[in-house]
Amino acid sequence: MDCPVCKKGMVVLELNKVEIDHCVHCRGIWLDSGELQLLLGHKKDETIEAFASAGRVKEKPRKCPMCLKKMDKVLCGHPVAVMIDKCRKNHGLWFDKDELGKIIEEEGAGKSGEISVLLKDIFRESRE
Amino acid sequence: MWELIAANKRKSLIIFIAMGICLLTLGYCVGMAWLGPDAGFFGVLIAFGVWVVLSLISYFAGDSILLYTSNAQAVTHDIHPQLFNIVEEMKIAASLPVMPRIYIIDDPSPNAFATGRDPQHSSIAVTSGLLSGLNRDELQGVVAHEMSHILNRDISYLTFAGVMLGSIAMISQIFLRGSRFGGCSSRRYRSGGSGCGQAQLIIFIIAIVFAILAPILARIFYFALSRKREYLADASGARLTRYPSGLASALEKIGFSNIKLSSTNNITAPMYIVNPLQADGYSGIFSTHPPIQDRIKILRGMAGGASYLDYSKAFSAVKGGSGGIIPSAALSDSASVPIRDAGVEKEAPKDPKDKTRETIDLLRAVNNYAFLTCACGLKIKFPKNFAQNEFICPRCGRKHEVPSSNNVLAAAVASAIPAKPVTATAYGVSPQVYARKNVGWESFNCSGCGALLQLSPAFIGTSLACHSCGKEIKIR
Amino acid sequence: MMTMMGLILLVLVVFLLFVLSSVASIYNILVGLRNQVKNAWAQIDVQLKRRHDLIPNLVETAKGYVKHERETLENITKARSAAMGAQGVADRSKAEGSLSDAMSKFFVVVENYPDLKANQNFLALQEELTSTENKISFARQAYNDQVLGYNNKIQMFPSNIFAGMFNFRQEQFFQVENADERQAPKVSF
Numbered sequence: 095m096d097c098p099v100c101k102k103g104m105v106v107l108e109l110n111k112v113e114i115d116h117c118v119h120c121r122g123i124w125l126d127s128g129e130l131q132l133l134l135g136h137k138k139d140e141t142i143e144a145f146a147s148a149g150r151v152k153e154k155p156r157k158c159p160m161c162l163k164k165m166d167k168v169l170c171g172h173p174v175a176v177m178i179d180k181c182r183k184n185h186g187l188w189f190d191k192d193e194l195g196k197i198i199e200e201e202g203a204g205k206s207g208e209i210s211v212l213l214k215d216i217f218r219e220s221r222e
Numbered sequence: 223m224w225e226l227i228a229a230n231k232r233k234s235l236i237i238f239i240a241m242g243i244c245l246l247t248l249g250y251c252v253g254m255a256w257l258g259p260d261a262g263f264f265g266v267l268i269a270f271g272v273w274v275v276l277s278l279i280s281y282f283a284g285d286s287i288l289l290y291t292s293n294a295q296a297v298t299h300d301i302h303p304q305l306f307n308i309v310e311e312m313k314i315a316a317s318l319p320v321m322p323r324i325y326i327i328d329d330p331s332p333n334a335f336a337t338g339r340d341p342q343h344s345s346i347a348v349t350s351g352l353l354s355g356l357n358r359d360e361l362q363g364v365v366a367h368e369m370s371h372i373l374n375r376d377i378s379y380l381t382f383a384g385v386m387l388g389s390i391a392m393i394s395q396i397f398l399r400g401s402r403f404g405g406c407s408s409r410r411y412r413s414g415g416s417g418c419g420q421a422q423l424i425i426f427i428i429a430i431v432f433a434i435l436a437p438i439l440a441r442i443f444y445f446a447l448s449r450k451r452e453y454l455a456d457a458s459g460a461r462l463t464r465y466p467s468g469l470a471s472a473l474e475k476i477g478f479s480n481i482k483l484s485s486t487n488n489i490t491a492p493m494y495i496v497n498p499l500q501a502d503g504y505s506g507i508f509s510t511h512p513p514i515q516d517r518i519k520i521l522r523g524m525a526g527g528a529s530y531l532d533y534s535k536a537f538s539a540v541k542g543g544s545g546g547i548i549p550s551a552a553l554s555d556s557a558s559v560p561i562r563d564a565g566v567e568k569e570a571p572k573d574p575k576d577k578t579r580e581t582i583d584l585l586r587a588v589n590n591y592a593f594l595t596c597a598c599g600l601k602i603k604f605p606k607n608f609a610q611n612e613f614i615c616p617r618c619g620r621k622h623e624v625p626s627s628n629n630v631l632a633a634a635v636a637s638a639i640p641a642k643p644v645t646a647t648a649y650g651v652s653p654q655v656y657a658r659k660n661v662g663w664e665s666f667n668c669s670g671c672g673a674l675l676q677l678s679p680a681f682i683g684t685s686l687a688c689h690s691c692g693k694e695i696k697i698r
Numbered sequence: 699m700m701t702m703m704g705l706i707l708l709v710l711v712v713f714l715l716f717v718l719s720s721v722a723s724i725y726n727i728l729v730g731l732r733n734q735v736k737n738a739w740a741q742i743d744v745q746l747k748r749r750h751d752l753i754p755n756l757v758e759t760a761k762g763y764v765k766h767e768r769e770t771l772e773n774i775t776k777a778r779s780a781a782m783g784a785q786g787v788a789d790r791s792k793a794e795g796s797l798s799d800a801m802s803k804f805f806v807v808v809e810n811y812p813d814l815k816a817n818q819n820f821l822a823l824q825e826e827l828t829s830t831e832n833k834i835s836f837a838r839q840a841y842n843d844q845v846l847g848y849n850n851k852i853q854m855f856p857s858n859i860f861a862g863m864f865n866f867r868q869e870q871f872f873q874v875e876n877a878d879e880r881q882a883p884k885v886s887f
Binding site: 095096102103104105106107108109111113116118128132215216217218219 | 576578579582586591599600601602603604605606607608609610613615616617618619
């Protein structure tokens with residue numbers, strides 16, 4: 095799969111039987127819907143539904159790497175909401191580098207807890 | 223088998239001719255309606271021409287087109303030894319002259335189809351969902367069913383009939399669209415147009431009615447052909463494997479799966495082992511496949527043996543009537559055909575996560591991904607368009623060389639073998655593979671613990687164990 | 699009168715041609731079937747040979763893990779040499795039978811060696827051997843299917859007349875001595 099920002103091939107990182115796609119250039123990550131299912135189990139749908147739309151924002155819309163359609167900007171996690179991209183057809187979620195950083199910094203990130211724990215573990219050494 | 227093929231040919235020929243009559247009548251009507259009452263035979267000629275051209279295309283390129291549109295990828299023994307072996311087993315059982323080509327389709331919905339113009343040029347395609355969902359015996363049952371389609375020459379019949387259905391649909395579509403703006407307007411193409419006569423109008427109406435009816439009729443014929451052959455392929459499949467339960471439980475799993483196959487349409491649907499478009503249980507004259515519950519019941523009902531006679535008996539028990547699904551000539555050939563035992567012992571129940579990982583990795587292997595496992599336990603998979611030569615593990619900071627393409631195949635083999643948990647201390651990862659460069663002493667690092675390992679020029683083994691962590695390393 | 703004779707002659711010639719061509723086609727069918735029977739028999743040999751080739755790898759891989767089962771491994775090696783040296787159909791089928799036995803014993807023993815069962819090399823070999831066992835039994839089954847078709851053709855009218863004339867003899871079915879071996883030897887892992 096190609097990075098929606100740089101259009102270059104992303105590496106796949108697998109930990110605890112869950113995979114993420116990672117772009118080494120822009121350091122963003124893609125979380126596929128099937129992987130979210132593995133990670134969150136039956137909580138997957140409600141977790142994703144809970145993301146509030148970010149409304150109109152300045153950030154450039156990104157295209158889903160699977161269906162190549164524009165993705166929505168949504169707010170995930172609390173108390174500090176992080177704005178991420180979500181595919182309208184629910185193919186997955188995209189985190190830019192700094193969004194990823196915020197998710198990792200944020201302790202006990204509510205309903206997105208599992209995601210945060212996994213990402214924190216995978217990017218243990220690359221926090222800047 | 224020979225009687226079966228011959229009987230098959232006769233029965234299918236009747237349906238086939240009926241479809242042909244549909245096509246030619248349609249051509250006649252359209253010709254008359256568009257070009258005048260004396261141009262009927264010209265229409266027939268055109269309709270026949272369309273069918274011949276499309277048939278030639280599908281005869282020589284049909285399988286490649288189908289495989290291409292389903293996004294099927296060829297696999298070899300190295301990529302999926304089990305699937306390859308199962309196909310070879312069935313090839314031997316069916317005395318097929320050549321090995322069919324084997325393809326995998328990246329689709330979580332479990333299904334399979336066979337294609338090709340004759341037993342010398344055949345292909346079997348299975349979805350990744352089928353591979354991850356079925357055990358060896360079930361997979362064997364499905365492959366046997368597909369092999370029977372090849373053996374009974376079902377594919378070529380379905381292809382030609384499918385093309386005929388396609389031609390009929392195409393001609394009637396063109397005609398109906400072309401005639402949308404009123405009957406006689408199209409007569410302006412005629413020389414010496416003489417207004418809209420009464421007779422011409424009637425012909426026109428008849429043509430429109432037939433253009434609507436023909437595709438429906440053809441579809442009914444086509445699906446009748448397809449349904450009959452599904453039962454027959456089940457029967458032959460059970461006889462080839464001598465193990466009807468394998469196919470039965472595979473059909474159960476496929477039938478209960480609620481994932482939809484993404485790339486199918488009405489014409490290709492009959493090619494699959496279970497109709498990917500059909501809702502559960504529904505079966506009528508518009509179904510390409512018999513109801514899956516009936517197929518399972520019949521296979522489960524084959525108590526005495528795996529011969530055609532046993533299938534026929536079970537068929538009558540389930541569906542009533544005298545059977546008649548197996549041509550009577552084939553029933554005589556069955557000396558007792560005993561059912562064999564299950565081949566696979568109870569498998570350790572697998573974590574669904576493991577199965578998913580395995581299948582996805584297999585598809586990556588087919589797509590030339592390179593695999594690497596960092597000492598910290600993070601697995602890294604590089605796509606073939608990955609541009610860099612080095613990669614720093616984001617988890618532990620170790621620097622890795624991106625594996626070169628010659629490791630790809632070996633890694634693929636490793637991932638295709640069911641990953642069973644290694645001992646508690648070792649990492650549950652695929653074995654490291656080191657490709658020898660044959661330049662005297664060679665050294666490399668263990669991917670499990672990072673220890674330096676050396677190979678002497680005299681080393682001739684195919685594997686070794688790391689001296690510090692005991693991880694197995696394959697040497698090529 | 700001449701035209702009448704000519705007509706009769708023509709009919710006779712056409713009839714003769716028809717008979718000749720049907721005899722030729724029956725002959726060709728019989729030859730085709732006999733070749734298929736031969737091929738099917740050769741296929742059994744191919745698979746038996748493949749099993750012989752795989753066994754040294756298996757023994758080599760297992761040696762390091764199953765130190766207490768030296769005897770079991772030696773039995774396999776012995777049975778393999780015996781099977782490779784055996785002459786004649788009866789002897790060979792007996793020798794191959796005892797090789798199958800030796801191997802099923804080994805695969806029962808393997809249960810006690812989790813390390814061996816986790817070895818990727820062994821797993822790959824295990825799949826190959828299971829499949830080869832299957833292929834052997836499917837090849838035997840296919841051979842019998844072919845023999846059945848061939849024998850039926852020889853007995854049926856009108857091919858039975860020409861089968862006798864051109865010396866096509868019925869073939870023997872493959873029989874396994876004991877009923878246990880009729881199925882592929884059950885390999886339990």
